[in-house]
Amino acid sequence: MSHRPRIDPSQYARDKAEKIERARLKREAIKRARAAQMGETSEEGKDGGGEEGKSDHHSSPVPPPPSTPPPQHIIEKHKGNTPTNKSRSLGGSSQGHFGGGGGHSRSDIAPLTQFLRGPLHPEGLEFDPASFEKRKDGSRIQKGSSEDSDRPSTCIAVNPTQSECVVGSADHASYTFSTRNASPLRRLYSRTAGHSDWVSACTYLCDNRILTGGMDGKVCLWRRGGSDCTDLFGEQGSVSVLKSLSDDTPLAASAGYDGSIIVWNCQSVSVIPTKITNKRKQLPPLTAFNHNSSLLALSGSNNGLVSLWDLNSGVCTRAAAGKHLSQIQHCLPDTFDPSTFYTAAVDGKVGLWDTRGPLGSATGNEIGATLSTTPFTDNVRAGAAPISGLCDVDDYTLLVSGGTEVALLDKRKNLAVASTLRGHNSPIASLCVGGGGRVSFSGAVDGMVVAHDLRRIEPIYGMGANKKSSAFMATTEDRLIVTGDDGHALVYDFD
Known part of the structure; x- marks a missing residue:
């Protein structure tokens, strides 16, 4: 009885990708050679000779x-x-x-x-x-x-000029250091300023001021260059996420364990909070939150519930359950489509959300206008492995x-796994x-x-x-x- 040899899918994907890449490089070389002969580098669509393109490719390579x-x-x-x-x-x-x-x-x-x-x-x-x-x-x-340190890091953020980084810690303090040489700059904690519990979230405002949120339910706004802060209380329980909302206005949003979002306006001396809740019923603790450029935001809860927020008007517009069965760890807006978001959860699923359609349907617990995939399977536990990271690759x-x-x-194939690294x-x-x-x-x-x-x-x-x-x-x-x-x-x- 003969058996067909097993094909390693990852090796097959690599071989296929390399073959496509070689063919594409050859076409690019031919186009550049033809454009160089005609003296018009902008006319890349014309066909040309192969030998000249090969020599041109080796003499002046460009990133594909x-x-x-x-x-x-x-x-x-x-x-x-x-x-x-x-x-x-x-x-x-x-x-x-x-x-x-x-x-x-x-x-x-x-x-x-x-x-x-x-x-x-x-x-x-x-x-x-x-x-x-x-x-x-x-x-x-x-x-x-x-x-060894007994104070694990709990969050990280880089300032808008990319010259400084802040790291939150389990010792109730946050630390800033230079991104050029890792030299220490500030310790954001003192007897009279800071958190009384773990620092759970941090972010930079557009003016380089730092916001930190803690398990003590407090948000601290730290002054530039000092160790003094303004304590901001929004009555939303422990803070799970902090996000800066604008590149030119000191606005930020925090997600809390009471299921609410608070928008902090830090333009004036007295910070103005705007608390947004779901009017129908209180949401479970929010564990993930992110927004797009038009301040449309998506949040995820510890039970898999997904909510849509309009930060401009201060309303929770929709909430839906059913796509994820456990805690959502990441929310991510699409780089090129402002109406699309992605979520990743402990249940091992990555979900796609089209906010133009309904998040939920009348049949209950079924999400309309969305897709999902389970990219990892843990053979030891015979279940899906938790998703611990999700990033957009800045292409389409x-x-x-x-x-x-x-x-x-692959976004074009309902989030199917294109390759495994x-x-x-x-x-x-x-x-x-x-x-x-x-x-x-x-x-x-x-x-x-x-x-x-x-x-x-x-x-x-x-x-x-x-x-x-x-x-x-x-x-x-x-x-x-x-x-x-x-x-x-x-x-x-x-x-």
């Missing part, structure tokens, strides 16, 4: 575009323009990622090549919260990195999710992207961080970042910041 380029009018609009620093948000520039046919500037290409070649210092630049502890004479105690087609492994989800020996704890969506960074429970090339579908390097779980990560244009359960933070320099 994604498999599904944007519409031609978008490429023409951006061709030849040099992007500003403002257009390159955290995680890279979508304009640099959509290069197409030669419209790249040097600043576009730099982030891609930087994150692909690995950090300049593989060991990273370390920030230790213990550096703020003082002796009786007032001098600081400088502890070595070999000492893919999401990156983290569970037992890292998976690429291997390289970890333990479950994923955190996830982020850099280099214009070209590279994903995944932190694992064992403290290992692995970088994957999302275009070639392969791991490119790894770093032993934390002694314990690498629970939180953030990227700037040329930095990766990792912190976790050991309480230390590491800054990796790619410049």
Whole structure:
């Protein structure tokens, strides 16, 4: 009896992706060669000779575009323009990622090549919260990195200028340090200011002031350059999420365990809170929250309930149950479609939500106008593995999710798993992207961080970042910041 040999699906996907990439590079080389012969580099659509294209490809390589380029009018609009620093948000520039046919500037290409070649210092630049502890004479105690910390990190945020990072801690304090050299800046805690319980959320306002939220139900607004704060009480229980709402106005929103959202207007000396609740009935504790550019927000609860909020009018417009069966950990707006959101939960499902349609249907517990997928299956427990990370890749087609492994989800195919990225020996704890969506960074429970090339579908390097779980990560244009359960933070320099 003969048996058909088993095919490794991941190897098949890699081989197929490489074949498509080689064919696309050959077509690009032919087009450039023909354009060079005619002296008109903008006419990329004409067919040309093969040999000249091959030599031209080797002499002047350019970063390849994604498999599904944007519409031609978008490429023409951006061709030849040099992007500003403002257009390159955290995680890279979508304009640099959509290069197409030669419209790249040097600043576009730099982030891609930087994150692909690995950090300049593989060991990273370390920030230790213990550096703020003082002796009786007032001098600081400088502890070595070999000492374990009893204060795990609980949240992370980077300021708008990408020069500073804040990390919340289980010791009731928050710590700021430089993203350039990991040097300590401020300890946001004192006998008269700060939280009386774990710091559970943090964010920067557009004017570089810091907001922290704690399990004590308090939100603290910290003054620039000092350790004094204004205590903000919104009566919403423990704070689970804090989000800055605007790039030019000091507005923020907090999600609480009482099922409410509070919008904080920090423009004046006296902060004005606006509390938004579900008018029909009180919602369960909110565990995830995010918004798009038009201030339409989606929240997730600890029982899988999803709610839609209009932060402009201050109303909870819809709430629905049934898509997720357990705590929702991530809410994510689509980069290009303001009406679409994604959710990820402990039940192992990633859900897609089209807010233009009804979130719930008359049949009960069935979500209308949405899709879901279960990208990871834990064979040991014979169930779905929790989703611990969810990121948009700044192109039109893919999401990156983290569970037992890292998976690429195809938006065009109902969030089907397009590829699985291997390289970890333990479950994923955190996830982020850099280099214009070209590279994903995944932190694992064992403290290992692995970088994957999302275009070639392969791991490119790894770093032993934390002694314990690498629970939180953030990227700037040329930095990766990792912190976790050991309480230390590491800054990796790619410049």
